Amino acid sequence: MSDAAFDVAGRIGQPWKKPPFIQRRWLRWTLLLGALAYLIAAYMTIEVNWSRVYEGLERGKKFVLAFANPDFTTRSSDIFEGMMESIIMTVASSVVGIAISIPIALGAARNVAPLPVYLICRGIIAISRALQEIIVAILLVAIFGFGPLAGFLTLSFATIGFLSKLLAEDIESMDKVQAEAIKASGARWTQWINYGVQPQVMPRLIGLSMYRLDINFRESAILGLVGAGGIGATLNTAFDRYEYDTAAAILLIIIVIVMGLEYLSGVIRARVQ
């Protein structure tokens, strides 16, 4: 901006022009050209079978129409069983995941834990965050066999990385004064955590837990694709058999449950904060 002010005299009488988003001219052009080159290269390498896409539009229309007329009844027992399994996996894995991630979060907060514990806990968080749910699910299905146990373990494992990281950041940014006051009263370490740290992070913990419950439910819907239990298997079968009305019914149930969970977590978060 300083050089703009510098030639005020030259600019008087000329219409104002919007300053460019990136100030340096060469950087602007390099980025623009690079992006353009990338787009062309990407477009060249993607093979799109347009006639196949065109044929598919008819099926797409059928699917959209199926949304207006979903079929809940024909496969109601399959849908109900799959949904129950998804919900059970979600609840159990959220409980176990949260229970495990609280001590790990304490260990991963630099102001609570000593350095060796901190490094170990951060390592656990990094591993859990780097591995995708679905990949973990594939490995666990190979190890533990088909069924909801593999899904349950996958979701618990994924919950640890998510919740511990965010909770540890909250613990690190807590108010030191309160914690110190508790310590000054002669509290033991457990009392210090219980009365000095926990009340400060509790609202955030509840909010994050609700959010994670929501994510776990959404993830549990796909774990069935690799045989880890839940509604995913039913959904996959419905797609494979082109039963779009059943698939639409399942998707609608998922959307409604997610909306309900989101509403619930909004209410709970508003109450605790």
Add this chain to the structure above:
Amino acid sequence: MPVQDIKGQKIWQRRAGRESLFHWALWLIGIAVFAYCWQQISKSTTWFFVWDAPRIANDIWTRATPPKWEYITQLGKPIWDTLNIATLGTLISLILAVPVAFLAARNTTPSRFIVRPIALLIIVSTRSINSLIWALLLIAIIGPGVFAGVIAIAIRSIGFCAKLLYEAIEEIDETQVEAITATGASRWQVMAYGIVPQILPAFAGIAVFRWDINIRESTVLGLVGAGGIGLQLSSSLNVLAWPQVSLILLVILAAVVISEWVSAKVRGAII
């Protein structure tokens, strides 16, 4: 302050009688629900396999190591496809998310009772369905391949980007908008000079953040046939070629770590 009187001695308590009873009831219900869930999981589990798991895990580990390094020459194209799915998907979703966000934000929506709920519905429904399910659906409609992956990622990201963006729009400083309006600017000029400059940093942050997530998601899209490195993973798993699987997993891990590093750097530079 809740205080209990025991033999003339006053003892401090954290909660009053009724409140602590309520807490106990809540815990009891929670534990009962969990016990029921665990029972259901346990019922549909073949425990013999679970007790056998350490041996199986050990077996897979010995089969998977060392990774088949020379297989990496065949992974160049899949990685490029994965990158394309994530990047093009993010671009398309951003283009679609911007109008949805403006329609969903309370202070820019043209009509609060008709358009806003529709925009919110789009956001919720695209967000609540995982990209793998979108990919399954699109493969059934437009056939397997990279294109289905791009569209799946694009649709799935609309909700996420639009939600964060409309929250940013709702948090803008109204005084700047008013100042632009006071100069006699039209509705579009107010948008371009009053609102857009304020949300541009948030927009760039969201774009990079979502790109990072999309790299992760596009690595597994191939499992259902939507292109990218997941295709190789799925075919290697199908023929139980564990050394190839371990190499692919390493490559995916590297891609995820690099994309996270890039996104953190870019976001650090923007904000």
